Amino acid sequence: MPQIVMSKLKGQKLDKTVQSKSFAFLQKLAADDTSPGLHIEPMQKAADARARTGRVDQYWRAVLFKLDQKNGESIYVYDGTWPHDEAIERARTRVLHFNPINGITEIIEQGMPPAGELLPDYPPVIQKPNKPAESFLATHGYVLTDLTDALGFDALVAQRIFAATSEDELLQMSESLANQWQIDALLGLAVGDTVEKIRESLGFGAGPVEPGVGPEPLAEETEDDRLAKGLQHPAARMQFTFIENDEELQRVIEGGDFGAWRVFLHPEQRKYAEKDFNGAFRMSGGAGTGKTVVLLHRARRLARESTSARIVLTTFTKALSSALERDLERLDPAIPWAKGLGKPGVLVRGIDALAVAVRDTAGAQFGQAAEHVFGTPIEPRGSLVGNDIGWREAIDDADVDLPEPLQSPSFFEGEYLQVILPNRVTSQEAYFKVRRPGRGIALDRRKRVAVWAVVEQYRQSARHMGSLSFSEVSAIASAYLEHSVEGGLADHVLVDEGQDLTPLHWQLLRALAGEHKNDLFIAEDTHQRIYGHPVVLSRYGIKITGRSRRLTLNYRTTQQNLRFALGVLEGADFVDSDGNEENEHGYRSARSGPLPRVVSATSESGQYDNVAEVIKGWLADDEISPETVAVLTRSRNQGLKLKDQLADRGVIAAVAEPGDAGAGHPVVLTMHKAKGMEFSRVLLFNVSEGSIPNTWALKGVAPEELDDAMLRERSLLYVAASRARDELVISWAGKASPLLEQSTAPESQPLGAN
Incomplete structure (x- = not known):
């Protein structure tokens, strides 16, 4: 049976009928390529003797390249389904080519440079007298041989690239390059990455080859063998994927652009998904760089390697955990799901639900473990309340003399979550001694006496009510695991959105996995911290020194939108979970598009008119699915009012989550709820003074936490x-x-303005 290899195609959008026919054709091809009904025909006067076409129906034909390996096995590289005449022309003029510099198999067009398929002839740059335009790459220290001899660009394409005078011109060129490795290499050059870093990120090896010299084929290796090997190169797998079964074939054909993440991984993404680490590993990266994608592929890899592995996949919210579970199911419908915590398979839970699962597993021992947290055992069962509940009442009931900065419930919530519970402070004497790094406001002995009185009142009231906060459940759960469960309840814990987790969450995860190979894999982006406070992982037993890497290539949004988003971060200081300053240098996008638009209004009604006009314009485009259009608001109340106002203007929208109003409608949801999602078109509603940063949300924030609250708004x-x-x-x-x-x-x- 021949092997089918799918290629990632630009500009091909097949309707569902043609997709179904293409799937049936490739199914038959994989079963028996000698079947006469397939009409597999070699091309006359073709640029590549391996080129074939096959009959999908009377109008549509598939373009293929056939490789006959020395071991007797055949490979068909599928290059899309096209109208009959276009398919014939495509098959006659395209070549499956092995790049001798970097070892990658690529598809090129005969008569065009090997490294670029559709490079346009750029008009000459208009230059002012006595000021000739300089090469952008030359001014940044590159030479032409960096492109040809080290990266593998064809000489003519390299010369055109080198003639570009700006970063924007380079980005424009990248849109027209034929193969994905070329696009990624050019983006790296545009942001100033070293040649060595580009080669390493694409898996080209430790260093450049000698000029003009590539790897020689083995004596027994045919050219088809070499091409087959080049298809397996990590950088080639951004563009080609070997199909394992009919289910995967159908997912690839039907997935489209939004489903490409399930198939095509960047070499760096693949490395982090497949590599073993001797301990905890942190992978950071900006929004859209594919951190969650890596997490899902890594979970599948670990599950496939061991049927007995206990794998936990967790994140900050229930909505995000539901999305992780859904996407893991889409990635691999055969994924083995765990029947509960501590059981073999994959368990997906939000972090608070994970703590509750530990409580349920512990039974009566959970109440005993509370002695490590409160100084006394408790009843193991009780109602769960939010971390902010009860502090105002505790302040009033304690009736102690608190300075004004300490009279805020938000201060006590932060002190409890960041200092008292993580350090398992059970007495006033212990509170006198505990360190409080990062809290912003100093407490002398007198102030600590007053604060502890409020904490005792809070705990006494909660025990009387039979309630536990979610943070207390996490604290007790980690204490139970540390003292009662040797080695933890999971072999591998994978964490998404790690920047939002609290110290108590990290203590729980540390105890859940124990310390061993591949124990903790953490995905985070400091710039997306919209809930918690900064956390230094080493303080909670998670050592990532030397095991931390960053993704910089954005796959979601365009370069224009990325620049806008990064501009929001300008002027602010962010610190990562290693305690180091985090910056956005090096982030770039693999896609280009229109500039962001501003729709300003002088009145509330005018803003509603503008929003309705924009959405109607998008919906008038038949190629835009309504459910891929989103309007994001700062609050839920804003969204509910906006929905009614849009309805008055003839636009029906769903609220809160996709699907609420059924298929075929745009989505209105809060900016918080949009975390982890992506949409084709997005409108940010009411980004007005007083709305964001939100005056109401900042009103109750303790003074020492105001700067951090402003960072979260940003x-x-x-x-x-x-x-x-x-x-x-x-x-x-x-x-x-x-x-x-x-x-x-x-x-x-x-x-415009209204």
């Missing part, structure tokens, strides 16, 4: 802006949010 807008794949529109009424100062000019284009 991160929230960054998260929202980075949900857009293709188009981004920003709407406000009156004055724009001050957070837009770095992002609205010169990238954005006002649509």
Whole structure:
């Protein structure tokens, strides 16, 4: 039976009928390529003797390249389904080519440079007298041989690239390159990556080969064998994938652009999904760089390697955990699901639900473990309440003299979550001694006496009510695991959205997995921290020194939208989970598109008119599915009101989550709920002064936490802006949010004013 290899195609959108016929054709081809009904025909006067076409129906034909390996096995590289005449022309003019510099198999077009299929002839740059335009790459220290002898670009294409005078011109060229490795290499050059870093990220090896010299084939290796090997290169697998079964074949054909992540991984993504680590590993990266994709592929890899492995996949919210479970099912419908915590297979839970699962597993021992947290055992069962519940009442009931900065419930919630529970402080004497790094406000002995009185009142009231906060459940769960379960209840714990987890969550995860190979794999983006406070992992027994890497290539949004989103972060200081300053240098996008648009209004009603106009414009395009259009709001109440206002203007929208109003409708949801999602078109609603940063949300924040709360507001807008794949529109009424100062000019284009 021949092997089918699918190629990632640009610009091909087949309707479901043609998709179904293509699937049936490839099914038959994989079963028996000698079947006369397939009409597999070699091309006359073809540029590549391996080129074939096959009959999908009377109008459509599949373009193929056939490799006959020395071991007797055949490979068909599928290059798309096309109308009859176009398929014939494509098969006659395209060549399956082995690049001798980097070892990658690629598809090129006869008569065009091997490294570029559709490079346009760029018009000459208009130059001012006495100021000739300089090569962008030359001014950044590159030489032409970096492209040809080290990376594998054809000489003519390399010369055209080297003639580009700006980063934008390079990005424009990348859109026309034929093969994915070329696009990624050019993007790396555009942001100033070293040649060595580009080679390493694409899996080209430790260093450049000698000029003009590539790897020689083995004596017994045929050219078809060499091409087959080149298809397996990590960088080639961004563009080609070997099909294992009919289910995978159908997913690839029907997946489209939104499903490409399930098949085509960047070499760096694949490395982190497949590599073993001697301990905890952290993978950071901006929004859209594929961190969650790596996590899902890694979970599948670990599950396939061992049927007895206990794998836990967790994240910050229930909604995000549901999305992880859904996407893992899409990636591999045969994934083995665990029947419960501590059982073989994959268990997906939100972090708070995971703590509750530990409580349920512990039974009566959970109440005994509370002695390590409270100084006394408790009843193991009780109602669960939010971490913010009960502090105002405790402050009032304790009736102690608190300075004004300490009279805020948010101060006590933060002190409890970040200091008292993680350090298992059970007495006033212990509280006198505990360190409080990062809390922002100093407490002398007198103030600590007053604070502890409130904490004791809070705990006494909670025990009387029979309630536990979610943070207390996490604290007791980790204590139970540490003292009662040797080695933990999981072999591998994979964490998404790690930047939002609290110290108590990290203590729980540390105890859940124990310390061993591949114990903790953490995906995070400091710039997307919209819930918690900064955490240094080493303080909680998670050692990642030397085991931390960053993804920089954005697959979701366009370069134009990415620039806007990154502009929101300008002027702010972020610290990662290793305690180091985090910056956005090196982030780039593999896609290009229109500039973000600004829709400003002088009144609330005018803003609703503008939003309705934008959405109607998008929905008028038959190629845009309504459910891929999203309007993001700062609050749920804003969204509910917006839905009614849009309905009055003839636009029916879903609220809160996709699917609420059925298929065929745009989605209105909060910026928080949009975390982890992506949409083709996104409108950010009411990015106005007072709305974001949100005046109401900041009102009760303790003074020492105000700066961090402002960072979270900035991160929230960054998260929202980075949900857009293709188009981004920003709407406000009156004055724009001050957070837009770095992002609205010169990238954005006002649509109009009302």
